[in-house]
Amino acid sequence: MPYLVHSEEDRASMLASIGVQSMDDLLVDIPQSLRIGALELPDGLSEHEMMSQIASLAARNRVFPDRLTFRGGGVYSRFIPAAVAAVTSKPEFYTAYTPYQPEASQGTLQAIFEFQTLIAELTALDVANASLYDGATAVAEAAMMAHIHTSRNEVVVSGYLHPEYVEVLRAFSEGRGIKVRKGTEPGPKTAAVIFQQPDFLGLLVDAKALTESAHAAGALAIACVDPISLAILAPPGEYGADIAVGEGQQLGLSPSYGGPHVGFISCRRELVRRLPGRLVGTAHDKQGRRGFVLALSAREQHIRREKATSNICTNHSLCALAASVYMTYMGPKGLRQVAEVSFKRAHALAQRLAALPGWEPAFPDRQFVNEFPMRVPKASAVVRKLARKGILGPIEVQRWFRELKGVVTFTCTEVNDSRALDELLAALEA
Amino acid sequence: MPYLVHSEEDRASMLASIGVQSMDDLLVDIPQSLRIGALELPDGLSEHEMMSQIASLAARNRVFPDRLTFRGGGVYSRFIPAAVAAVTSKPEFYTAYTPYQPEASQGTLQAIFEFQTLIAELTALDVANASLYDGATAVAEAAMMAHIHTSRNEVVVSGYLHPEYVEVLRAFSEGRGIKVRKGTEPGPKTAAVIFQQPDFLGLLVDAKALTESAHAAGALAIACVDPISLAILAPPGEYGADIAVGEGQQLGLSPSYGGPHVGFISCRRELVRRLPGRLVGTAHDKQGRRGFVLALSAREQHIRREKATSNICTNHSLCALAASVYMTYMGPKGLRQVAEVSFKRAHALAQRLAALPGWEPAFPDRQFVNEFPMRVPKASAVVRKLARKGILGPIEVQRWFRELKGVVTFTCTEVNDSRALDELLAALEA
Amino acid sequence: MTELLSFEKSREAASPPRLPEADVEGPESSQVLGSDLLRKKAPGLPQLSEPEIMRHYSRLASMNYSISEQFYPLGSCTMKYNPVVNEVVAALPGFAGLHPYQDEDTVQGALELMWRLEQALCAVVGVERVTLQPAAGAHGEWTALRMISAYHRSRGDTRTEVLVPDSAHGTNPASAALSGFQVVEVKSGLDGRISLADLESKLSPRVAALMLTNPNTLGLFERQILDIAEMVHATGAMLYYDGANLNAFMGICRPGDMGFDAVHMNLHKTFTTPHGGGGPGAGPVGVKAELIPFLPTPTVERTNGHLTLDFKRPQSIGRVRSFYGNFGMLVRAYAYIVAMGGDGLTQASRDAVLSANYLRKQVEDDLEMPHEGPCMHEFVASAQNLAHEGVKALDVAKALLDRDFYAPTIYFPLVVPEAIMVEPTETESKASLDAFAAAIKEIVAEAKSNPQALHDAPQNLPVGRLDEVAAARRINSYLQGQSEDPVLRWKPAQK
Amino acid sequence: MTELLSFEKSREAASPPRLPEADVEGPESSQVLGSDLLRKKAPGLPQLSEPEIMRHYSRLASMNYSISEQFYPLGSCTMKYNPVVNEVVAALPGFAGLHPYQDEDTVQGALELMWRLEQALCAVVGVERVTLQPAAGAHGEWTALRMISAYHRSRGDTRTEVLVPDSAHGTNPASAALSGFQVVEVKSGLDGRISLADLESKLSPRVAALMLTNPNTLGLFERQILDIAEMVHATGAMLYYDGANLNAFMGICRPGDMGFDAVHMNLHKTFTTPHGGGGPGAGPVGVKAELIPFLPTPTVERTNGHLTLDFKRPQSIGRVRSFYGNFGMLVRAYAYIVAMGGDGLTQASRDAVLSANYLRKQVEDDLEMPHEGPCMHEFVASAQNLAHEGVKALDVAKALLDRDFYAPTIYFPLVVPEAIMVEPTETESKASLDAFAAAIKEIVAEAKSNPQALHDAPQNLPVGRLDEVAAARRINSYLQGQSEDPVLRWKPAQK
C-alpha cells in the first residue's frame, strides 16, 4: 500500500521480537465493543488514478487569469517570483517540525529570525513574532494583548475593518468576555482602537488621529496593515501605533481559495512579553558561534499552560518563509516599485471607470492605494457580465454592508497590465 | 539585471584592486576591429513578463491528454510517479557538474552506479555505462564498438529499426567509413547485426535467431530494446546478444517534444573496455569506507583524446537519475504490472480495431507487446478525424516506409484506461 | 558551516530586481497623498541579487534535519512521510489559483473536495459533521470549546470549568482558558491512565467538558474510556477528543463510538500534510448532532450534486478565521486519504502501533519504562536511570542529533520525569528503527563510560549546544531598556 | 554519513506500488507469446517502499556539492547560477507534454521558440544559421566536422587532417577522429597563445579545419585570431570555434566576425541550463553561409508567420540524433536569453571577465601564474610553487573541498603542469570570491606549515580520498576473468 513500509515478513519478525502472537495482542487495551470491522471508505487508489480523480475536481473549478483578476478584498493576485516556490519546496524546510532542537534546526530558526526582522522593519516597530494563522486571527490576538495589557474589557473597531476579521475578533472576544464596539470614540473601558489601513474598501484612514485618540483614552492603537502598501504608506511605527498586524498573502502566497496564508504581528518593546506564539532569538554556543533558538517560551502554552498569552502552537512558518523570500527578492526598491505600479494603474483605472455612464467613486473625497470603491448601476449584472468575458470583476460589498448598496471594489496590481485594463473597459462598455 | 550579482560599487572596487581604470583595460587583447557596439537583441524583461511571453508560446501548442494519446514511435505516454520529479528537481542533483571530485559528488556517483546496475539487471548483461544522449546515438555508439572490436567495416540492420536511429547510425558510420547495410544476412565483413525488439512497428523479431546468425558470421549482435518490455520479454543477455542499447524515455521522462531523454548501453564483460562515456565504480578510502568514482577513464577523450572510444563528455546523467528513481519505484513487480497492463490493453484494442470495416492487422502472423501496426482505409483522414475529437491517433509509417502504404501504428499503455479505448473506438465509428 | 543573515550580506548599491513598469498614465503616490500618509524612512529590507538569495536559502535548508533525510521520532507529532505527489496536487492551478470570493458556481470542484473530505473524516472519527476551518490543532480545540460553551449557554446552563488531565498537552488548558473557562486538572493514576477517582471528585455541574486524548500522551489507551464517558455525560458535561494521537487506531476504533462529542484532528500529523517547520497545518473539528447548530460559518452543504456555502446559521459561534480554512492543506489531506483508502489507513495505524511496540522492546533495557506496555503508536521512556551519571534526557537528545537522528520529544508529558517520548510512525523501516535502537544503546553505554561526551553533544552540527539562559538574560535587559540589542531581530551595528 | 545502495536495502517481500489494473478483457503475455520470447528470470531491481526511496535519494542529494550551495569554480565549465524560473518554464505542459510526432500545426509555439532561439544565437555568435539538434558540446563539435567534411567533399576536395592546439579540450581531437580525420596537434607559444609559426608549418591542402576556442583554455584571448583565420582560409581550410568559452565576450565581440565558419555553443554553460551532474545539455552549432546546405535535418523554417520542419535537404549530413534536439534545454536557454536581453548578456560577460581578473589578482601571490594577464573569464594557475613541499594541485583541490568550496578544474589544460583552472563566473559575489581567495591563502600557508594535512584532505566529507588505483586494479582483474566482482555495478553477495 502506498506510503507504507513494512512487508508482511517485517511485520511477522517484529511481532516475534516483541514476543506476541498477533497485532491483537498489542491492541488488548481497546475494549472489544469499540472495535470496528473496517472504515466506511473506498479502498485506496494508485497514484495515477488518485491524481486523475483529484485533477478532475480541480477541472471543475474556473480559474481566472491573474491579469484579468480585479477582485481583492483581502486576497490579491500578484507576481510571485519563482524563487519563492524554489525555496519553500525544499523538503529540508517543508518536512521539518517546529524547531524544538535548535542545533538541528538552524535553517528554520534563522529563516524565522529573518522574517521577524523583515516584519519589524516593514512596520517600523520593535519586534515581530514568527507568524500567526492569518490576518483575522492576528487582529484577534492583538486585541487579546491589549485586553491583558490594559486589563480593560472593550475594543473599538473603527471604520471598514475587513468584515471577516471582525467576525473572528468577535468569536475570540466572546470567549474572553471582551466587548467589541464599532465606532471611533474610545472610552475609559477601551483596551484598544483597531483600524485597517487601507481599509476593506481600499480607503485610507487618518491613522495618526486614530492612534492619538486611542492613546488619549489610555487605550492601545492596533493597526491592521497591507504589507505591500507599507512601501508607500507611513508604517504603524511612524505614527505611533502600539501593535501592527496584517495578512501576508500578498508576500508570495497564492490565493489558494483563501489559505494557507500568514498572519503577522509586531509591537513596541513594552508589549513584547504579551506577544502570542513563537519568537526566535540569537544565542551562542560554547565556542561563541552565533545560533538561533526559540525564545521567551515562558509566554507559551507548553510552559505556561492556561496562563499562556495564547494557545497557538503550530503556526504558519512555511508561509512566513515564503514571505521572507518574497521580501528579500524585492528589497526596498523592488517592493516600492510593485506598490507604485499598482498605485498608478489603480488610479488610472479609477479615472477611466468614473467616466463610464452612471459610474462614480463611492467616496470621492477619500484617498486609496490600489483598491477602491465605485458606485455603479446594476452591480450584480456588471460582475456577471465580466465573468462571461473571462474577467474576475469587483466585489459587491453590499453583501456585508447594507448601507453600501451598489458599491463595488476594484483592485489593480502589477499583474494587471495595461492591455488588461483595456480589456476590462472594453468588456464594460460592450 | 536578473541573475547578475555585482553592484556598480562592487565593480568599481574590484577594478580598483585589480589596479586598472576600466573594463576596457581588461579587454585589451580583443582587437578594436572586432568590438561590437551592442547585441542585436531586445533588452531583458522582468521574470513576470518573460514568463507570460513564453507561456503564450506554450499556449500556441496543442497538448493531447495522456489517456487519449495512442501515438508512440519511440516516445510514449506513461504514468510518471511524482517521486521522479521530486528527486530530479533537487538542486543538489541538477546544479552539480560531472562528478570530477568524487568526495564531493558521492550523491551523483552512487546514483549513476545504481543506474548502471539497474540497466545491467534489466538487460541481463554484465556492465552498463552512465548514459548516452538518446536511443539513436546509443545504436550508433554500439556500432562503433563492434567496428573497433571486430575491425570490420560493415553493420547489418535487420528489420524495422527506428528510421531515425538508422539515419543517425548512417551519419556516425560515414565519419568512420563504415557501411550500413539493410538485410538479415551477415557476411565476413559484418561487424554487427543490429535489430530492434520490439521493432519500430511494434513487432517482435526472432532475437535468438538473429543473434545466432550474427555470431555464426563472427559478428556481434546488437539488440535495441524497449526497457519496459523487458519485464516480459527475454532480455538480450538471455538470448546471447553482445550489446544492448535503447531509449529510456519511458522510464520516467516526459515526451518534451523529443528530448532530453536518455540512451542506455550495456555489454558483455569482454566488451567493457570498448564502452563509450562515463563509468562509475566502487573505491575505498584510507578508513576502508566504500565510495564511488569515475572509472576506466583511460577509454575517454580527456585522457585518450583522438584515441578515445567516443567523444562523449557531457551525457544525460539527470535523465538517468530519473530512470533510476522510476525503476526503483516500480521494482520488478511494478514494472511487470505496467508491462502486462499495457500488453493486455493493446491486445484488447487491436482486436476491437480489427473489427472495424476495412481495418486489418498489417502483419497478422506477427506478435507484439503494446504497439502494433494496422492497415486502414484513408489513414490520413483517420488521424485528422481523431485529432478533431481531441485524440492523438496513430502514426502513418508510410512517411518512412513506402512499402507500408495505409499502415498506421497504435500504442497502448497503462495511461490509456478502458474508457479511453471506448472513446477512441467511438470516435472511429462516428 | 554557518550562514550570515541576509541583512548582513545586503549591499546598498545592489540593483533591484527587474519588475514590470506601470505603462499607463497615472500619478505617483507622492503626487496624490499627503506627506503624513507617506512613509518617511524606507524599510530596511536586505538588498541582494537572486543568485545570492537562492544560495542563502539553499544553505539554510542544508542546516535542517527533516523527515526527508532523518528519522524524526518526535513524540506526539506523528512525523510520517509526506507524500510528494500531494505537493503536486495542491499546486494544481485549479486549486491554487482560486480566489476565495469567486462565485460558488465557479468553485464546485473545490467545494466538492471539502465536502468529500468532511465525509471521510466523519467516517474515520465517527462524528456527524466536521468543520474544516481551524488552522491547527490548538485552533480546533478552542473552536470546539467555543461550540461546547455555546451549547451549554443555549440550554441556559452556565458552566465555568473544563477538566484537563495532568498529562495533557499545553494547548488544552490554554485553549480552555482562551475560551473563558477555569481549568481544573485531573490526575493520572500509577498505570499512566486518568484516575477515575480524581475525575469523580472534580466532576460537578460547573464542568462544561473534559478534554482527553486517547491514547493519552503516554501512548497508553484509556481502557476505561466508556466509563469515563458515562461519568462525564452523567453530569451534563461534554467529552472532548484531542486528535493528536488519532494515528494510533484509524480503522480499529473511533472516538465517536467512545462517547466523544467533539473531536479535533491534526491533518499535519495523522494525514501527512507537511509540518513546514512549524505549520501551516489544519485542525478540523468533528461534532455529534447536539453541537451541529454551533458549527462555525460557513459550512459546506450538498443538495443533489450542487454545492453551496451556508452562512445562515443563527446559533453558530461565527467565524474562527477568514475564508474556509487552510484549503491547500485540505487538498493534500484528501489526496492522502484517497490514495490510502480505508484499507490503507487501517494498516497505517496497525503498523504505527507495531513499530512503536517493536522499538519500545528494543530499548526497554536501556531506558526506564515508567509504564507497562503494550503501548499504542508511541511510548514514553525516562532517562532517570542515567541520573546518577548526571546524564539527562536533554543529553540523550543531543547525542542522537550527533548520530544523524532527530530527537524524540523530551520533558513532555510533564508527569514523567526526564521523559523521552518516541513516536516512530508507520513510515520508518525496521532497519531505521534498529539503527535508532543501536544509537540509544551506544549513548547509554557512553553515559556510563564517558558522560562528559554527552554533555558536550552535539559536535557534528553547524552549532553546538546553544546557551538559552544567556539569551533569555539578554532579552530581559533589552525589554527592561538596559540594552538596545533586541536579540529577537537583527539591527544594523551603527544603530 | 554514507548511504547503502538501494539494492542493499531491498527486501523480497516488500509490496510493489499500487498501479492501475488493466480493466479490459485481454490476454496475459504468457498466453500469447512463445516461451523463448519470454523472460525467464525477473530483473533484480530493488524492492523498496516510496518513503524508503525518497529518503534514499534525499540523503544521496545531501552528499553532493552543487552551485546551489557551493561556489563551483570549475574552469571551462561555466558553472553559473541556474535560474529557478527556467525549471518552471520548461515544465509547462504546453512544452513538456508535446509528442515529437505531433503535426506541425499543433506545435507552432514550440517551433516558434526554436526559431527565435536560433535567431538569438545567430546574433550572439555572428553566424547565419544554427542547428539545435546536438545534445552537447562534443556532439556539436562532431556535427560541425561532419558538415565541414561534407563541404570539402562537395567541392571534390578530400581533406584528411584536422588541426587541434595542444591546449584543446579532449573532445576536440576525439570528435575529429570520430569523423574520420587525422588529428595534428598545434603547439602553444610561451605566451599561452597558439604558435603561428607552428600553425604555419602544419597547414597544408590536407587540412580540413583548425579547431580553436577563444579565449583559449588558458583563459587568454587569441590576439592574432584575425591572422590565424586568414592563414587557415588561405589554405582552403575552415575555422571551427569551440564555444565552451563563449561566456567571455557576449556582446563584446563575435566568433563569426573573427572568421570562424562553424561554432558550437554549450547551452549548459553560457546559457545557464543546469548541468544535471553530467547532463543533459545542448550543443547547438552555428554556421556561415557555405555550410548551410549541410545542416542536419530537419531545420526549422518560418514563412510569413507559419513554421515548418524542413526535411528535404539533399546535401544535409542527415540526422545527428532523434527528433529535434534536447528541446527542454532549449526552452530553458531561451527563457534565460529573454530575461537577460542583449544588455544583460553583455553585462554578464563583462562581469565574468571582471570577476576572473579580480580573483586572479587575489591569489597571484599564492599560486604560480604561468601566463601574463589580463585573463578573460577564467585563469589557469599552477601549484608548482608548492612542489618542494610535495603538495600537488590535487591536494589543493581536496583542501578546498574541506573548506566548503568545490574545486577548480585541475591538470587541464595539459600544457600547464599542476594546472588549477579557475572560472568564477559572473554570478558569484565579491564576498564569495574573497572567501575563496582566503581559503587559497590558508591552504598555501598550510602547505608550508603542515603539508601532511593537505595530503589527508578531505576530512569533512562523507568519504576521504578514494583510492582510484586500487579500484582500477580490481576492475582489471574482473575484466581479465580473475574476479567475479565487476566493481562497475552491484551484485548480490551470494552470486
Ligand SMILES: Cc1ncc(COP(=O)(O)O)c(C=O)c1O
Ligand atoms: C497532544 C497534542 N495536542 C494538541 C497539539 C496542538 O496541535 P497544533 O500544534 O496543531 O496546534 C499537539 C501538537 O503538538 C499535541 O501533540
Ligand SMILES: Cc1ncc(COP(=O)(O)O)c(C=O)c1O
Ligand atoms: C573547452 C571545452 N570544449 C568542449 C567541451 C565538451 O562539451 P560537452 O561536455 O558539452 O560535450 C568542454 C566541456 O567541458 C570544454 O570545456
